[in-house]
Amino acid sequence: MSSTEPRGPVDSSRVPRYAGPATFARLPRLDEVAQADVAVVGVPFDSGVSYRPGARFGGNAVREASRLLRPYNPGQDAAPFALVQVADAGDVAANPFNINEAVETVEAAADALLATGARLMTLGGDHTIALPLLRSVAKKHGPVALLHFDAHLDTWDTYFGAEYTHGTPFRRAVEEGILDTEALSHVGTRGPLYGKQDLTDDEKLGFGIVTSADVMRRGVDEVAQQLRERIGDRPLYVSVDIDVLDPAHAPGTGTPEAGGLTSRELLEILRGLAGCHLVSADVVEVAPAYDHAEITAVAASHTAYELTTLMARQIAASRQETAQ
Numbered sequence: 001m002s003s004t005e006p007r008g009p010v011d012s013s014r015v016p017r018y019a020g021p022a023t024f025a026r027l028p029r030l031d032e033v034a035q036a037d038v039a040v041v042g043v044p045f046d047s048g049v050s051y052r053p054g055a056r057f058g059g060n061a062v063r064e065a066s067r068l069l070r071p072y073n074p075g076q077d078a079a080p081f082a083l084v085q086v087a088d089a090g091d092v093a094a095n096p097f098n099i100n101e102a103v104e105t106v107e108a109a110a111d112a113l114l115a116t117g118a119r120l121m122t123l124g125g126d127h128t129i130a131l132p133l134l135r136s137v138a139k140k141h142g143p144v145a146l147l148h149f150d151a152h153l154d155t156w157d158t159y160f161g162a163e164y165t166h167g168t169p170f171r172r173a174v175e176e177g178i179l180d181t182e183a184l185s186h187v188g189t190r191g192p193l194y195g196k197q198d199l200t201d202d203e204k205l206g207f208g209i210v211t212s213a214d215v216m217r218r219g220v221d222e223v224a225q226q227l228r229e230r231i232g233d234r235p236l237y238v239s240v241d242i243d244v245l246d247p248a249h250a251p252g253t254g255t256p257e258a259g260g261l262t263s264r265e266l267l268e269i270l271r272g273l274a275g276c277h278l279v280s281a282d283v284v285e286v287a288p289a290y291d292h293a294e295i296t297a298v299a300a301s302h303t304a305y306e307l308t309t310l311m312a313r314q315i316a317a318s319r320q321e322t323a324q
């Protein structure tokens with residue numbers, strides 16, 4: 001094997017999938033490869049939650065569930081770990097007692113990983129961490145398009161006077177000018193709000209909303225097509241709060257809402273984003289203490305797999321273009 005060939009997952013025909021260390025998809029660690037094109041990084045931080053805590057354990061639960069992933073993705077007709085080097089970058093050590101310091105730590109860690117040329121596939125952690133991740137990505141790419149899968153808007157102003165919480169990252173991001181306000185979408189939104197003003201405020205920030213009911217009525221292909229048109233060729237960040245899924249598909253999360261997407265709908269919409277310039281992504285809010293039979297962690301691991309595949313395909317395609 002030449003040094004330029006990606007090092008893939010542990011061979012499951014030799015070592016059973018339940019054996020050995022639980023890196024994401026049984027891939028090598030970042031320190032075992034020369035360079036990674038996609039770095040899977042955990043952020044075990046949940047001090048920004050407003051209801052049930054526990055997402056600090058999400059990243060490792062997703063890694064454990066990701067043992068079941070196989071190297072070929074038929075949904076996208078691609079073998080992502082053969083196309084590019086994907087590696088597990090371990091966890092960011094964020095201060096659980098100081099949110100502002102944790103936000104700075106996550107931003108610095110993301111800066112360091114992006115500087116190596118890798119794109120980030122981040123496993124949360126609560127949704128607070130999307131803000132420092134977006135800051136870092138915007139330093140590299142300028143303001144990015146955002147596709148935000150979530151039951152909630154996460155554009156509230158403050159909670160108990162705190163500006164950095166898991167319900168506020170995207171308001172802060174718009175205020176900081178790190179999002180391209182021509183291409184902001186929430187998908188899967190539902191559930192009761194504090195008032196109609198929440199929706200008006202969100203619209204003023206520039207967001208379009210595809211509700212959970214819209215997905216049901218229009219279908220995944222039409223929704224994906226509309227999202228692709230809105231995103232165009234802009235650099236895109238995708239943030240997936242696992243509570244976008246119905247509690248039947250993701251019980252292990254901090255702020256569940258009835259009437260959500262099925263995991264099949266979410267995965268299919270993501271596959272429909274092929275061709276977009278996905279520069280980094282996160283999957284957050286997996287709280288394993290409320291999970292059953294790894295339902296949520298399995299859904300999250302497949303979500304991260306689809307996102308990783310999208311990045312791998314896009315990187316490989318742009319390399320082929322450059323080579324020609």
Ligand SMILES: [Mn+2]
Pocket residue numbers: 127150152154166241285
């Ligand atoms: Mn959220």
